[in-house]
Amino acid sequence: MKDGGGQSIIRFEEVSKAFGPKVVLRGMSLEVKRGETLAIMGPSGIGKSVTLRHAVGLVQPDSGRVIVDDHDLSTISREDLRELRKRMGYLFQEGALINWLSVGENVALPLRENTDLADEVIREKVEEKLALVQLRGTYDLMPPELSGGMRKRVGLARALVTDPEIVFYDEPNTGLDPEISMSINHLIRDLAERLQITSIVVTHLVSCILVVADRVVLVDQGRVFAEGTPDEFIRSQDERVVRFLAKPYD
Amino acid sequence: MAFLEILNGAFVAAGYRVDLLVQVVGKLGHLPRRRGLVADQFYVGGIKVLHVVLLVGFSIGMVVSLQTGLELSRIGQQDQIGTLVALSMAREMGPFITSTILAAAVGSALAAELGTMAVSEELAALEVLSIDRVSYLVLPRVVALAILCPMLTILCDTVGIIGGGFVARSQLGVGLALYYDTVIDSLQTPSKLFSLPKDVYAGLFKSFVFGIVIAIISCSAGILARGGALGVGNATRSAVRDSIILVIILNYFMTWYFYQQ
Numbered sequence: 001m002k003d004g005g006g007q008s009i010i011r012f013e014e015v016s017k018a019f020g021p022k023v024v025l026r027g028m029s030l031e032v033k034r035g036e037t038l039a040i041m042g043p044s045g046i047g048k049s050v051t052l053r054h055a056v057g058l059v060q061p062d063s064g065r066v067i068v069d070d071h072d073l074s075t076i077s078r079e080d081l082r083e084l085r086k087r088m089g090y091l092f093q094e095g096a097l098i099n100w101l102s103v104g105e106n107v108a109l110p111l112r113e114n115t116d117l118a119d120e121v122i123r124e125k126v127e128e129k130l131a132l133v134q135l136r137g138t139y140d141l142m143p144p145e146l147s148g149g150m151r152k153r154v155g156l157a158r159a160l161v162t163d164p165e166i167v168f169y170d171e172p173n174t175g176l177d178p179e180i181s182m183s184i185n186h187l188i189r190d191l192a193e194r195l196q197i198t199s200i201v202v203t204h205l206v207s208c209i210l211v212v213a214d215r216v217v218l219v220d221q222g223r224v225f226a227e228g229t230p231d232e233f234i235r236s237q238d239e240r241v242v243r244f245l246a247k248p249y250d
Numbered sequence: 251m252a253f254l255e256i257l258n259g260a261f262v263a264a265g266y267r268v269d270l271l272v273q274v275v276g277k278l279g280h281l282p283r284r285r286g287l288v289a290d291q292f293y294v295g296g297i298k299v300l301h302v303v304l305l306v307g308f309s310i311g312m313v314v315s316l317q318t319g320l321e322l323s324r325i326g327q328q329d330q331i332g333t334l335v336a337l338s339m340a341r342e343m344g345p346f347i348t349s350t351i352l353a354a355a356v357g358s359a360l361a362a363e364l365g366t367m368a369v370s371e372e373l374a375a376l377e378v379l380s381i382d383r384v385s386y387l388v389l390p391r392v393v394a395l396a397i398l399c400p401m402l403t404i405l406c407d408t409v410g411i412i413g414g415g416f417v418a419r420s421q422l423g424v425g426l427a428l429y430y431d432t433v434i435d436s437l438q439t440p441s442k443l444f445s446l447p448k449d450v451y452a453g454l455f456k457s458f459v460f461g462i463v464i465a466i467i468s469c470s471a472g473i474l475a476r477g478g479a480l481g482v483g484n485a486t487r488s489a490v491r492d493s494i495i496l497v498i499i500l501n502y503f504m505t506w507y508f509y510q511q
């Protein structure tokens with residue numbers, strides 16, 4: 001397990017969360033160090049997306065704390081949260097593209113709204129990110145014309161267009177063919193190494209964690225039940241881990 | 251208990267709408283940057299309802315003319331029909347008809363659009379991208395409807411008066427020249443600056459308020475939508491219902507305010 005060195009930039013302290021009667025997180029604790037990529041694995045519907053939503057302050061915990069870059073997200077001011085979020089990228093599970101904006105306008109949106117960059121500069125950056133996710137020439141397509149996998153990659157381009165320091169990926173591989181899926185994995189790895197991006201990747205693919213993750217946590221029953229490097233995981237003799245990794249998902 | 255929950259829900263919703271309105275007012279300064287979005291909303295909304303407003307306005311004018319005209323002719327006052335049609339269109343019919351049509355056609359579309367954004371995480375995406383949804387989504391829609399509603403009301407008033415004129419001539423035997431003289435007469439107060447009477451201003455002011463009410467209620471219903479397509483359907487239904495109810499209630503109070511002695 002890669003431990004010493006870097007300071008922690010994201011920390012969940014005993015986070016619990018219920019929606020009405022449905023308890024989703026029960027004392028979830030985890031930590032991500034600066035520059036590290038943490039993968040979260042777990043069965044469907046267990047609260048992985050909810051965990052990521054906590055990390056960007058979209059959801060507030062019922063109890064416990066979420067600390068990002070020394071800010072407690074339940075007490076942070078609106079203004080600080082805005083500034084913090086400008087340094088973050090978030091890939092939503094379904095892409096969450098704005099339906100009436102074209103692919104290019106979607107990717108350009110955060111730059112248009114939050115920077116004073118000239119139109120040509122924005123256009124250039126957008127084309128560059130679209131190329132990065134292998135979607136050259138899709139600038140003028142509308143979201144309803146895209147496949148699920150394409151939507152996902154546009155979402156990824158939008159999450160990366162501001163060159164964020166912290167990126168959250170909610171299942172970056174779903175809906176992608178194995179080849180593109182692999183290239184997205186390498187893209188995530190490459191960004192982490194080249195730009196020292198800190199990230200959390202939610203995934204259920206062993207092939208993904210082997211490429212991208214420095215560390216993996218397994219989640220069940222609303223909390224982390226196993227933690228280690230990808231290598232430790234695939235060699236693990238722990239019955240629960242073995243059972244978990246052998247389970248076919250989706 | 252269920253009743254208390256419903257009551258509580260109603261207060262929460264009301265509070266949210268007021269809060270949204272206050273936020274929109276606070277962000278009026280963003281308007282220059284949002285003018286493109288305002289224009290989009292204005293055209294999309296206008297095109298959606300223009301033909302309905304024209305058709306319904308014309309028919310209502312005919313109905314008013316016929317109903318009151320028959321009574322007037324019984325006491326030999328049918329020459330005054332132009333005055334009555336013009337005033338009832340400008341005071342009540344125009345603003346009310348136009349806003350009901352706007353609520354049904356444009357308000358429902360707004361609620362469905364924002365509701366779909368809410369349930370498909372698009373609103374969450376905007377939030378994570380640090381894009382202010384009030385400035386980006388709500389403000390342009392409120393401003394567009396606040397302009398659109400009075401403009402459509404003027405159209406509605408006009409076609410209503412024309413419709414009334416047809417009926418006046420064919421059913422009541424009042425000549426068009428006389429009809430239009432009485433209309434113009436009743437809509438003018440020569441002493442005033444713009445020589446339009448209070449009735450026209452009051453009607454347009456009502457429309458302006460109704461446009462804002464419809465936009466705020468529809469946007470907040472959409473934003474608060476939860477739970478997939480079903481939630482979007484509920485948001486749309488409650489947006490139309492609540493806008494029309496509030497339009498009717500506010501209409502009474504504004505009428506009372508403008509015409510109290």
Ligand SMILES: Nc1ncnc2c1ncn2[C@@H]1O[C@H](COP(=O)(O)OP(=O)(O)OP(=O)(O)O)[C@@H](O)[C@H]1O
Pocket residue numbers: 019022024042043044045046047048049050051093
């Ligand atoms: N806003 C909400 N209101 C009510 N329930 C919610 C809400 N958000 C999530 N849930 C519930 O929380 C549980 C966990 O959801 P979540 O989306 O985090 O699962 P997940 O682990 O990401 O699953 P998947 O692998 O299928 O994406 C689900 O049962 C879901 O119904």
Ligand SMILES: [Mg+2]
Pocket residue numbers: 048049050093170
């Ligand atoms: Mg999920």
